Ligand SMILES: Cc1cc2nc3c(=O)[nH]c(=O)nc-3n(C[C@H](O)[C@H](O)[C@H](O)COP(=O)(O)OP(=O)(O)OC[C@H]3O[C@@H](n4cnc5c(N)ncnc54)[C@H](O)[C@@H]3O)c2cc1C
């Protein structure tokens with residue numbers, strides 16, 4: 001299957017054309033450097049994203065605490081992670097960087113606070 | 119905060135930081151996405167994390183006094199300012215004044231979209247505040263007007279929160295946002311981006327029902343049903359107070375002892391540059407005080 005994507009490794013934004021089968025790259029064109037090749041391969045084989053969102057609080061001085069994953073997670077699992085996070089409630093104060101949800105979806109990634117809340 | 123800290127480090131020891139909100143950090147608090155601090159801190163932070171680093175520095179600088187929930191309502195040419203705070207009104211005349219009041223969003227009224235005036239049309243930054251600070255999703259089916267970074271980031275944010283973003287409509291031939299944001303905010307979620315198109319009409323009686331989108335070249339139109347339209351069409355510096363003081367151009371305030379920085383001077387894309395220039399404003403104010 002032919003896939004088109006934009007390389008985001010540098011501001012040139014090369015348009016990559018990738019011939020892929022079953023999640024494996026067969027050929028890649030349009031890149032102007034090696035980074036584009038690595039990017040295209042990663043995006044086809046296992047695209048990863050940092051997730052940033054908010055968690056509802058109870059009894060704290062902000063209604064929401066902003067959070068992010070401390071490492072990228074598979075793009076395909078973003079919405080699943082969101083479903084889990086939307087059911088979570090933070091009931092104790094946290095400082096920036098402290099864990100709000102441990103081992104999110106058993107991915108070995110923690111959800112951490114990006115703002116302190118009392 | 120950057121200006122106050124720079125003035126402090128340059129030897130000024132009596133500094134008051136006035137903020138109308140209940141916390142420091144300004145717009146950064148609602149920008150929960152990453153992309154901040156790559157230059158200044160050499161690491162990729164979210165908006166609240168970037169703010170937090172400065173909040174801690176300000177807290178550590180004991181001579182910087184912070185006054186929250188304090189709304190400056192009046193400024194005169196000789197730097198006499200008046201602010202309201204819980205329980206009272208304060209007037210003071212600092213020897214030097216740094217204005218860092220940020221910016222405002224352009225609204226639908228400023229870009230002339232025809233149609234009715236139903237509920238459900240929001241400036242994108244206001245919608246960002248509703249979702250990220252107040253925890254309230256203002257709609258379920260969204261059309262975004264404008265493909266700058268704020269529009270793109272809000273398209274992703276609404277999608278993650280379970281809304282359906284029908285399209286981002288951009289009047290120019292290219293997105294005004296970073297390629298990274300086009301990819302990770304739109305392509306990741308298969309949100310269509312209509313370049314060289316404009317929203318010609320907004321329909322709906324009480325609430326938005328649909329929009330008519332027009333191709334700028336062919337003039338062909340199509341409709342998208344939606345209950346919410348986010349308008350992300352740019353920012354304008356907030357400097358009513360400087361105008362009130364009698365100086366129409368904030369870039370050249372022409373009032374001795376008055377300095378302007380951040381988005382109230384000009385609209386910045388990167389907070390790192392706001393920090394850098396605000397530090398210069400803080401140093402300039404310190405210099406002015408030495409010579410005054
Ligand atoms: C949606 C969005 C996304 C962005 N994304 C990025 C990004 O990914 N990376 C990046 O580097 N930059 C980004 N930026 C840009 C950057 O964050 C801002 O330019 C920067 O934070 C602006 O700082 P500021 O201090 O000038 O203004 P603000 O943060 O707006 O601060 C102004 C402060 O002044 C206060 N104030 C105003 N008037 C009064 C008054 N009369 N009395 C008392 N207080 C008053 C306000 O309450 C506010 O706290 C983004 C901006 C926006 C809006």
Ligand code: SF4
Nearest residue numbers: 007010013014032036
């Ligand atoms: S392929 Fe290389 S040159 Fe092209 S956008 Fe990617 S990093 Fe930049």
